Amino acid sequence: MSLRIKRIVSAVVFLSLTVFVINWLQNLVTPKYDWPEHNRRSLKSVRSAFLEPKNSLDAIYLGTSQTFCSISPMDIYDSSHIRSYNLATIAQRVPVAYYMLRGILRRQSPKLVVIDASGFFYTQEELMVTGKWEEMVDSLPLSCYREKLDMMKDIAIMQGREDDTGYLMSAIIPLLRYHKNYKVKKEYFQEHYLHQLYQRKGYVATYNFVAVDKTEVKTAKAMLDVNDTFASDDDKIETLEDCIRANEPYLEKLRDLCHAHGAEIAFVKVPVCTNTRARGYWSANKHEMTQALADRLGVKFLDMCYEDLGLDWQYDSFDGGIHVNHRGARKISARLLDWMQQEFGLSSEPNEKLDRQWAYQSDVFASEVEYLDLELEHDLFKFFDRVEQGDYTLFTTVSNGLGDHWSDEAQRRLEALTGTKRDLRDAKNAAYISVSSHGRIIEERHGKKSCTIEATLGDGLRYKAVSKTGKGKKNGMVDIWGVDYAPEGRGIHFVVYDNNLGCVVDSVCFDTSTAELTALQETRYQYVMRERLIEYVHGRMNGM
């Protein structure tokens, strides 16, 4: 080999090696956008959209967190065989949605693009929050390099750093932006989810519920009857108009982009509650302005806030009315499907290969939902039914006594479920703890004022349970491995430990001092549960 060739080969090998090392470092420091402890959505599901087979999607949904919590493509598929993907992201700005759509349209040719109107009301300043753009630049695959570069260029213009080549190049080489990330909290950069959450199709299934004050909730019908605004309207008309002005050009571009790709575009608004907590997330003014905007752009608009979808805001939201949980999402998805079919005649072409794949993923999704249904259960007797069917260890503790509404039926069902012989009707103001599994009591204590069990179960599960009477808010405790899972509130607490997953899968308190037996939930277990559940689902996917 001549010296010249030897040197060329040597230079190429050296460069490749350097690129390899730098790429490895890049993967190490570039954010993965997983926030498991906050139960927030992983942006990796955006990347998963690009792994869908080419031209396999019939519809695409864009929007904010309200959208990705509300529209479940797999539920829509189960009812209609329409294949769709939820590309909504946290606080997604319309310009960001535009670039995302541009990227996904390189691979897909959907018949319909649905965009949620929640994102139409970000002000010009809010549109310029670069973090929202940057995380999307990082989430798009390299094949969308044009979109990445264009987005980066837009951000650079917003920041007045158009001449910063390094910043622009960081669209392709994120290391240039994140090389100092080794200082940031390491959890944000670890891969918590080994697989791609493929079966959810961008939908974020949320499990628990946070009850909404019933007195604040009005039904859509009631609002229509009295011509009421469904939410307190603090929005200033001028501000909203400014928002629309800032977003309209991008929406126009979005519409034109859809039309250029032979897709129709539709605006929707997924429901939010009418209570104080959700105030500001939607309003009559916003509705009217969106409707006017839709008319101007020639786009159909469905505002589900004014529709009676049968949502029960007491148990259909996980955060008190702003976002729905899986129960709510099922109802919204059903309505959206109905609208898409009626207004756009949306249907799906049969495709044996794709249908086989989707059917398989649907099955995996269903196995995940099995667990969700236990958590979403707010009826005491249905809760008993579900616990009876699973392989669980049940921790029961009474906080501040049972009160007056612990019925004979409830007592009978508890005896059947746990095997207890203790009649709790005799001790309405007493303390009680039990640990049971498969209708058999493992440990049980009761006392006039308080009682405690601290023990280790056969499989090494260390726990401490406390029951007290008194005036405090938190007089029941179920501590497993140092974490107290029992929620606040008076009544009977149940902490459900899944013997297969090896973690707590539900924690609920039924307030037996009220006739409704109002359910309250605790969410501290969800982080671990999510991880275990994903492992379980992942294992099942591989096993099938």
Added chain:
Amino acid sequence: MNIVSLLYLAFVAGVALVYFVTPRRFRWVTLLVASVINYLAYDLKLAVWLFITSLSIYFGGLLIDRQEQKYLAQLKTADLDRDGKRALKKQNERVKRRYAALVAAVNIAIWVVFKFADLFILTLNRYLSAEISLWHLMLPLGISFYTLQAISYVMDLTRGKCEVQKNYCKLLLWLCFFPQMLQGPICRYRETAPQLYAPHDFDYRRVKFGMQRMLWGYFKKLVIADRVVSLSDKIFGNSIEYQGVVFVVGALAYTIQIYADFSGGMDIIGGAAEILGVNMPVNFERPYFSRSISEYWRRWHITLGAWFRDYVFYPLSISKGAQKLSAACRKRLGPNLSKMIPTYLAMVLVWILNGIWHGAGWQFVAFGMYQGVLIVLGMQFEPVFDWIIRRLKIRTDCFSWRLWQRLRTLVLIMGGRIIFKASGLYEAMRIGWSILKIHNVWIFTDGTFFKLGLDAWNMFVLFVAVLVLLTVSILQEKGVHIREAIEKQNLVFRWGLYIAAIVTVVLLGIYGPRYDAAGFVYAGF
């Protein structure tokens, strides 16, 4: 073009590629085009001043050369005796010097207007209660460097130390060769120009060495200088909040910063030039190993010191006026001191000019004077120091003495840095007083140290990086040629070292959004 940018790296790579594929006789044209593009990219309008300077030295050079030719012709044709020849030579020198002075005056005037107009107006407004608005002139890129370089050309021409360049484009290339535009070095025509015009072939080893030098420069700039800048900026920027030992930390930080920044920049520039076959003059020779202030200035910004020595100090100290002054002082001060008076005065003047060159402000004048006075005092009291050393029987041929000399010089340098970095002369004095008066050494144990702009992790990175720099400097001081030494190692070691260096710069360098790389300190001059 910022030399700490991907664009610059791509630019250097692009220029190198085009340079080596261009036919040999046009290779210098490639460099010229690249240099002009680089300059125009900075600011189209301000480039006019570069062209004015280049035209002034071009035509000035032609006039000087014409005068020289005329003189040589007269010398051949005219039948002159020895006195006549001497008179003719004197007249020739006088005319050439006038031309050179005119060119120098034009260029210095431009430089002074750009650099000192606002200071002058401020002074007028303050002392004459005038209300003249400031001009806020934007400095043409590298004006302080290329002006001195331009003057050196006509001066050398006058002294017959270089040949006239009759091709304007070639002269322009020498003046605005792109790597050196930001912060020098101040090149001499006879040293650099022939290298620029010569067609260099691709040399694998030279290109490799050039890239290594650039990498080393980026390490110094991005990992050390731009990291320690947070420390020095915080301390000197909020000096009212601090006292005592904190300022010692600040002065040390700034001493490290300015060296890593300037010498790092020089390495990047030198490396880029080396890739293209041009060896830039050495500007630094491990200045913090100096054992005296005068040695320090022979090792720090060598090309600037040499310029002042050749074009200000020597002409002044051997001028007729200096000789007259020496004679006048002889009766009162004795033969020894009177002989030194012109030298000392020239020296102080050079240092004041050196200070002014660095910035428009009285603190820079004070900075220059501080250096000048230290050198003069050192020279004047050298016999006294020698006497003390002899009397106390101090050994001077050992490591400890050399270490003491180096530490002493470093402390004096840090004193100068305080004057340089402080927000004003009064503030510099206040800082100096605070250091002498307050000894709050507990800042190192009560957590204050890590609240001065760098957290523990960054402090650790800085410490290790400075240790690497120190080790390399010690090896160089001992005569080890690092790049040649690495070249002799096994492939795995070499590649591992290179990749580790790249990764260190990429990962630990301060750059990118939200971590803006600080501008080069000397680019501001």
